[in-house]
Amino acid sequence: MDxxxxxxxxxxxxxxAAAIQLLDTIDRKKTNLCVSVxxxxxxxFLAIIDAVGPYVCLVKTHVDILEDFNRTLVEHLVQLSExxxxxIFEDRKFADIGNTVALQYFSGVHRxxxxxxxxxxxxxxxxxxxxxxxxxxxxxxRGLLLLAEMSTEGALARGEYTDEAVRIARxxxxxxxxxxAQRRMEGVGLRPGETMHPTEDFLVLAPxxxxxxxxxGMGQQYRTPRQVVFESGCDVIIVGRGIYGKPEAxxxxxxxxxxxxxxxxxxxxxxxxxxxx
Amino acid sequence: MDxxxxxxxxxxxxxxAAAIQLLDTIDRKKTNLCVSVxxxxxxxFLAIIDAVGPYVCLVKTHVDILEDFNRTLVEHLVQLSExxxxxIFEDRKFADIGNTVALQYFSGVHRxxxxxxxxxxxxxxxxxxxxxxxxxxxxxxRGLLLLAEMSTEGALARGEYTDEAVRIARxxxxxxxxxxAQRRMEGVGLRPGETMHPTEDFLVLAPxxxxxxxxxGMGQQYRTPRQVVFESGCDVIIVGRGIYGKPEAxxxxxxxxxxxxxxxxxxxxxxxxxxxx
Numbered sequence: 001m002d003x004x005x006x007x008x009x010x011x012x013x014x015x016x017a018a019a020i021q022l023l024d025t026i027d028r029k030k031t032n033l034c035v036s037v038x039x040x041x042x043x044x045f046l047a048i049i050d051a052v053g054p055y056v057c058l059v060k061t062h063v064d065i066l067e068d069f070n071r072t073l074v075e076h077l078v079q080l081s082e083x084x085x086x087x088i089f090e091d092r093k094f095a096d097i098g099n100t101v102a103l104q105y106f107s108g109v110h111r112x113x114x115x116x117x118x119x120x121x122x123x124x125x126x127x128x129x130x131x132x133x134x135x136x137x138x139x140x141x142r143g144l145l146l147l148a149e150m151s152t153e154g155a156l157a158r159g160e161y162t163d164e165a166v167r168i169a170r171x172x173x174x175x176x177x178x179x180x181a182q183r184r185m186e187g188v189g190l191r192p193g194e195t196m197h198p199t200e201d202f203l204v205l206a207p208x209x210x211x212x213x214x215x216x217g218m219g220q221q222y223r224t225p226r227q228v229v230f231e232s233g234c235d236v237i238i239v240g241r242g243i244y245g246k247p248e249a250x251x252x253x254x255x256x257x258x259x260x261x262x263x264x265x266x267x268x269x270x271x272x273x274x275x276x277x
Numbered sequence: 278m279d280x281x282x283x284x285x286x287x288x289x290x291x292x293x294a295a296a297i298q299l300l301d302t303i304d305r306k307k308t309n310l311c312v313s314v315x316x317x318x319x320x321x322f323l324a325i326i327d328a329v330g331p332y333v334c335l336v337k338t339h340v341d342i343l344e345d346f347n348r349t350l351v352e353h354l355v356q357l358s359e360x361x362x363x364x365i366f367e368d369r370k371f372a373d374i375g376n377t378v379a380l381q382y383f384s385g386v387h388r389x390x391x392x393x394x395x396x397x398x399x400x401x402x403x404x405x406x407x408x409x410x411x412x413x414x415x416x417x418x419r420g421l422l423l424l425a426e427m428s429t430e431g432a433l434a435r436g437e438y439t440d441e442a443v444r445i446a447r448x449x450x451x452x453x454x455x456x457x458a459q460r461r462m463e464g465v466g467l468r469p470g471e472t473m474h475p476t477e478d479f480l481v482l483a484p485x486x487x488x489x490x491x492x493x494g495m496g497q498q499y500r501t502p503r504q505v506v507f508e509s510g511c512d513v514i515i516v517g518r519g520i521y522g523k524p525e526a527x528x529x530x531x532x533x534x535x536x537x538x539x540x541x542x543x544x545x546x547x548x549x550x551x552x553x554x
Contacts (some may be wrong), residue, residue, distance in 0.1 A: 065380040126431030154403030
């Protein structure tokens, strides 16, 4: 991908509905910020999302940590996504064989495919994980991100693993819209003599982004919005506690100020990247 | 591990409570069969488990595919595990950073740690996934299996990945009781000059076991109980549809006949392995 292309220019060349929706939302709201909401009760969950909604293109969820998850919560989440114009990304990290992930995606208490525009998967089971998820998600106009690498210490997603992840994505471009990663994947995994398909343009969503912290003591490592968007060419910054702090003492104005601070840092890094000299 | 050691002899040397419980159950019931119950409603789920209960040491669940999961279902599952004397293994395949997996294991609608004796994780995020799960599971006397390799076509869990998985397990032997794999891991991942700790004895649970089928068209490949237990030295055989067929037309007698057929095949393969000439 030409690093000077805008989100809008790239949207025009995408085929997956969720990828187009995400790029258009980023362009329309001028935000490449995704807030990761990792709390265990739905009151805090919805309050944080309602607070940060105006500043984000995407909300990342782990609904399997919510003690009081139910269908009403999903309805509220979907209402907030419409009210504030953002997409929903359930960070489920599917990692089983095709038949099982298809059931996990469609069925169960969570029924992820029914409300999450985007979800993700580890490529470790091989292509069957993508095929299983695509059998459910493609007819519902969903998109999938693959975890090509991870930002934790000692992660095994590196080297040949990352190469294979990108190859699996290339053979399923109708459904795989991009990666959870720290860098562009354009040249990665190409075998000698292979060249990139001219329409290939995977989105890269970067976790582990922080303006004030370096690590969490549990193996997570942090980089700044400018490092991931300008230097590494990533498309979306994912930020969690750095924005909403302690959910039990939610200060909406403080949360919104932090969200705006990250939104601006991410957007400025993007403008710096696409600027043509 | 000396392949002639019995389950009872190995139990005496284990330190993790779940590993001891599992080995003792296998020895007491003379079964190394684990039935994997992959259905989407609790009526079928409980009916299958009640039918196969007498023949198994372990029931493997994917509770996140159950449409009508609730606390009552968990109570019934735990009652069946006591009635029929088996352990419960939630095949969650945790694969996130430490903080997140700790919440996913303890919290949410499923509260897995409260009822599953054993769960599993992909080592792909690095050691933090084990540390996060251990912070919840060890005080509750639970055990963890790592996915050191996978039986699907094109799986990325191989080579250096498998080596690293085993190394992570070795540094967390209080909580990691073994592997989901197709073979013993004794020599795997040892660096030049390193030798195996004399008390190392990881359990190996083998999925993809079938007596009648070769593949499912979604990338799953099958081996016989004798191949995995006698030839490859695995400890537990995991069988799914091969035993219970179509859940909507459950024939309890037929299911029990199949369970007994697999139990006997797995146990005979074990007796053949431990026999001293």
